Amino acid sequence: MNASLFETEPAPYPKDILGSGTAVLSGYALDTEDELISSLKCVVERSPFRNMVTPGGFRMSVAMSNCGALGWITDRTGYRYDAIDPEINRPWPAMPAAFQKLATSAAEEAGFPGFVPDACLINRYEPGVRLSLHQDKDERDFTQPIVSVSLGLPAIFLFGGLERRDNTQRIQIVHGDVLVWGGPARLRYHGIAPLRDGVHPQLGRVRYNLTFRNAG
Template sequence: MNHELFSDDTPLPIGDGALLLRGFALGVDDALLEAVDAVSAEAPARRLCTPGGHRMSVETTSCGRWGWVSDAAGYRYAECDPVSGRAWPAMPEPLRRIAVAAAARAGHAHFDPDTCLINRYAPGARMGLHQDRNEHDFSQPIVSVSLGLPIVFQFGGLQRSDRPQRVPLAHGDVLVWGGPTRLAFHGVLTLKAGIHPLTGASRINLTFRRAR
């Protein structure tokens, strides 16, 4: 791993076990977006339905051994893309590298993600407060990479009623959380209209987890 590719700024704590790495993905952002395009060409992003029947505002796809899916049967990981019936695309190496490097920078030296959820936000899209709890091993952290338009991340507590703090995220920022805050409620506010030179009128979020 060539760590010179990544920012060496001091991580900014936003909670117990939660760190913000400002600009950590800058310098490899082109490679990350090329990898996202390759995955999307094989497994196009789509707006999933929640178990309650509501269509999500973000477009979603996955890569790695497991893909995150949602439908009337619930939230879960699946080995095959339910649209094509084929296995999800393998995780491109640039994606795996940024996830492992960010986790190590945040103190999780042995993170080995087996899934990457790719969310594409258009203006007006948002993600309500939720917990990531479909994984089998909560000792593994979550790594979240922001690309494209800026957005405001909400990071709450272990109860939905806990008031979340608001953390502005810019292109290239990476969040890592685990340990005491692994099950913290989190989400993003509505994406505002704008144009980014690399992603146009959109934001792309990469979320890496160890599902199994």
């Protein structure tokens, strides 16, 4: 295993490497990583990961959970946000303070002050799992940015344009990196390439992604 995959020294990315309305905040979450990981474990103890089914009947390879006032879900009836976890028929866990603080400060650092997320989608990737290009468009207010936090194994983030056919940029993101996009970039297509195998010192053979949105 190449130890450099897990170096905590931030990569020298310019904030707007992905274009206008975007920011790559290398290592931004490292100062609070222990609190983030502890909070993550508490959330998924209450609302465990599950592989949701798309409206077309396909089971997603990415395992998901949520926290906050609203959670993103998909089933045969469609994509939507709901205040209730359908697996356990009770509200999603409250958003941990560490999550909320990080999302708000990262958005401000990226030029989007006043961001108050009410939903955090938590994705769990295992080796070989990918997330195809898609837009985040189930929210009501597209003036609010997306804040995405990477924990665990490195991944290749795919960032396209406003049309699916547009060229796609590829950028490696590592444990502690935070990506923010909004404004003219808010509806750009994005995804994750198949996750390479490896073992992260703290989280093992897995990558977690925390995606913060204002959905309500």
